[in-house]
Amino acid sequence: MVMRIDCKGLYYRKQNKIIRNAAEEGETEFILDNANGQRYIGSGIEKKIKITVNGVPGNDLAMFMNGPTIIVNANAQDGVANTMNAGEVIVHGSAGDVIGYGMRGGKLYVKGDVGYRAGIHAKEYKKQIPVIIAGGVAGDFCGEYMAGGILVLLGLNRGEGVPIAGNYLGTGMHGGVIYIRGEVDEYTLGAEVSVLQLDSKDMKVLTKHLKEYCEHFELDLDEIMSEPFVKLQPISSRPYGSLYAY
Incomplete structure (x- = not known):
């Protein structure tokens, strides 16, 4: 059974309350039509539900989310997957600034471009590793x-x-790693990273995630992998240690 919600003119708090209450009662799939800037869709939900958004969701989509899958059939705004813990967000368009802020796990796949500060403060713990893939370009x-x-x-x-x-x-x-398809001008890099070539372990990890990404967006994996990648890794795990007295 699928619950379909017409979001036209619907206040975001009411919309999210409908979703939460229905999920608590056992509903597992939602389709949100005419979404237009409603914030916090999927935020804090810990159940294995699926939400399809037809329209543009507002800021902080999937914030603190822990399990659901969200599919956006348009662009997304700022703060997608803010501090997300687990689950999957698939955006069939571009996304705004600070996507994946403090992201702790799960997957965020964006078909198009992303704005400023993508992946800022992303973190991992043991086997819980967040993955962010953008098909286009990123801002500063x-x-x-x-x-x-x-x-x-x-x-x-x-x-x-x-x-x-x-x-x-x-x-x-x-911490972590950034994979870039093609070349990157070193003058654009922060002082805390170095450019390295990929090894066999990198290729295995990259191919695994890109295979899934390509399946979502019906892209050709071989074509994407035909271009060389470089990786960026931090020079130090404590780049600002010298600024502190201890």
């Missing part, structure tokens, strides 16, 4: 202060001369 400060996780930029369909990421890429990064 991508991967800022990353403490863990996997962030992938593919740069698909970008115009000639358009960089795959803005300036200060990986600034303050002290």
Whole structure:
């Protein structure tokens, strides 16, 4: 059974209350039609439900989420997967700024571009590793202060001369890894990261996640993997240690 909700003119608190109450009563699948900026969709939900959003959700989609799958058939706004713990978010468009802020687990797949500070403060713990893949380009400060996780930029369909990421890429990064399809100009990097070649372990991890990404968006994995990747990793796990007295 699928619950269909017409979100036109529906206040976000009422919409989210309907979803939460129905999920508590056993509903497992929701379709939100005419979404137009309603915030916090899926936030804090810990059940294995599926939410399909037809329209543009508001900020903090999937914030604190712990299990659901959310599919967005349009663009998404800022703060997608903010501090998300588990689950999956699939955006069939572009997304705004600070996606994956403090993300602790789960997967965030964006078909198009992402804004500033994608993956900021992402972190991992043991086997709980967040994964963020953007098919387009990213704005400035991508991967800022990353403490863990996997962030992938593919740069698909970008115009000639358009960089795959803005300036200060990986600034303050002290954990995790960023995979870049193609080359990256070192002058755009933060001082805390270095550019390395991928080894066999990297290729295995990257292929695994890109296979799933391509299945969601009906893309050709072989075509994507035909271009070389580089990886960015932090030089130090404590880049600002010298600033403290202890």
